[in-house]
Amino acid sequence: MSDKNAFEPKIIGFMCNWCSYRAADLAGTARLKYPPNIRIIRVMCSGRIDPTFVLNAFARGADAVMVAGCHPGECHYVDQNYKAMRRYAMLKHTLTQMGLEPERFRLVWASAAEGQQLAEAITQLVEAVRPLGPLHWSGNWEENGHRHEALESILKEHEAAMEVTE
């Protein structure tokens, strides 16, 4: 933190009430340290996380978003974290196609006992996003010529999705 001008990403963390939010509580109780970049928003279940929330966070200037829930098979609401997992996979795919660096969007499983693991995941996310600099979405598209490639790949995906496979 010595260099005040260094880029520090702003990260929104959506965490479920039962496991990951409690893991974050545990990280605190255990006085584990992680960078202060993440701002945690509590939802009852990772299944509550509407993709709109993630898009909204990016649109409002978040440099990265973390979605955290209970481990697969351990969801407080039976299996709703699987729904979060599917949404995550689709949203990540879309965001990547739209030119977002994949490092900026991350899904983490953390049980209420895994304060340590969650703290490590947050640290890793901050460290992965810091070198990327601020989210500069339209810039990415133009400068790197990603727009054409992205559109191409979206078309290909769609074609592949249309084919029925057994």
Place this chain on the structure above:
Amino acid sequence: MAEKLGIYVCHCGSNIAGMVDVEEVARWAGKQIADVAVARDYKFMCSSLGQQMIEEDIRKLGLTRVVVAACSPHLHEKTFRRACANAKLNPYLCQLTNIREHCSWVSTDREAATAKAKALVYAAAERVKWQQPLEPMPVKVNPRTLVVGGGIAGLQATLELADAGYEVYLVERSPSIGGHMAQFDKTFPTLDCSACILTPKMSEVGQHERVRMLTYSELEEVSGSVGHFRVKIRKKARYVDENLCTGCGICVEKCPRKVIDHEFEAGLGYRKAIYTPFPQAVPRIPVIDTQACIYFERGKCRACEKVCPTNAIAFDQKDETIEIDVGNIILATGWKMFDCRRLPQYGYGRLPNVYTNLEFERLCNAAGPTGGKIVLRDRKTEPRSVAIIHCVGSRDVKTNEYCSAVCCMAALKFGHLVLEKTKAKVYSFYIDMRTNQKGYEEFYQRLLEEGMIFVRGKVAEVTDAARLPSEHGQLIVQVEDTLLGKQRRIPVDMVILMGAMEPQADAKELGLKCGISCSMAGWYTERHPKLDPVATMTDGVFVAGVCQGPKDIPASVAQGAAAAARVQALITKGTVMIEPVVASINEEACSGCRICNNLCPFNAIEYDEDKGVSRVITAMCKGCGTCVAACPAGVISGAHFSNQQILAEIQGALWDANPNGNGLGGDGHASSAGDTQPSLVAG
């Protein structure tokens, strides 16, 4: 919105104030955030003075919303909601934001932590403006209780409730109640006989007019929530009619098939194909083991049927599913023994005279297969030396990291029994002696005086490969004696492995059925490790005994009684208030696409064929919000976690971010953020 916000920033002594400039946060919030009528900081917000301050502000300033920046909502949300309710403000208009666990305690830089706290306060303030007054929903509590597991913890819980006048269903997987305690010989440190103190409790439960025992039964399915659970139980076929059987035992006597009893006798003794696990079993109704029974194998025999005086044998019996309604559930499902074969260096299963602790319990039990004689596998030689190895499968990163809590004392008990019954030398190979309950340390001292030999060190290997002629025919314990700083080879006749307690193989599965989670090790997670050790995250589901973590008999009994007391409190109260965090569908706008119908794991969404719309059954909704997130028309709203609330929270949390920098352009929503400098404060 003409809201009047009160913002309260807690110092929590120095817990928050030590890392976050709380005074600055409060001052800043008063100026920066719109609609704030008052922003204060205080030493301890949760103290009665802190609460009074909030209450007075609500009354005098007419606050319509309250934000408290303090600790985790899991700790004090109820406290501040109560304070608001005292001042006639709907408790759901209060938002607690966590600047302790999520900010001060995890940060190292005061400036950055203060900036983060500001963002969290901003987020809460933006969110609270959208919060709606809600009323908790009353639910009647069914006075019947389900206890799962008939070990000592479950028995205690059952008796406490039944004696208090409430009906209890006790479900036990095996043919008899009693659990592991029924297998033990003596109990430490008092050395009273396990059966002598357990069997009276068992028969009390068996005869209790308010207890309905369902032995040889398993929990299949749980639905509903606190106050009104509906439970499906599978009653496995015993092939003996419980209503006709008198428990005379003649069928067991006449059964021609004898098999090794791997359950109750831990593989040391035999049982018949039709059996009761042990003579004092409750109920005394036998079970036919279809794997062993000659009739099930070859289609003839039926000896038991011929001799039964009451015609109770019923070969055509089928598994039954029973549905019961209960208000609360106590899980007391206990533990299973660590499989000592997983540590091949100790030779269990390969070297005959290596025993597990459970085997040794049976071996020295007067009612056991040797009548209580401590002998080697040849059933006649008395050992001249015995090694007891601690921490087999416990305190070991390769198997289980936790301490099984009871093995040190059990090892001392074994030492005492060997010294009492034989002339053998007894060695204890321990890592650390853990004797931290009433009378335990004294028992350790007693064993030191009785001449048990203690060697501090983790045993590397137990082998029968002799190096010296004197070692022939013996087991050699290879160990580093860490007090002497030397490698030692100690030849003995018998080795006892103090195997760990492990969670039941299906603990997770059962936990999932009841909506509770397990720790990484597999023990059930309690609501709070210190302050709420028997309740769980699911209201109406309690845990007792070893299923929550390794513990000894007194602790299991205490927890069983504690769980029962908690259940009684709910029953006596009659109704419980449940959180109104549920989903609701705007039927006017619902297109009836039914996407939400299959998403709900609790079947809380029904489809109205006539109207062509979906509807949430409020009593069954648990409020996860998955349907809210999935509705393509956005017509499902989640109370207390609505889209507006969460979007506002995102906006607040990013008040200092720069939406222009991401190339999407500002959308005008971050109005209050617009006039502040877009520098990267979080750094």
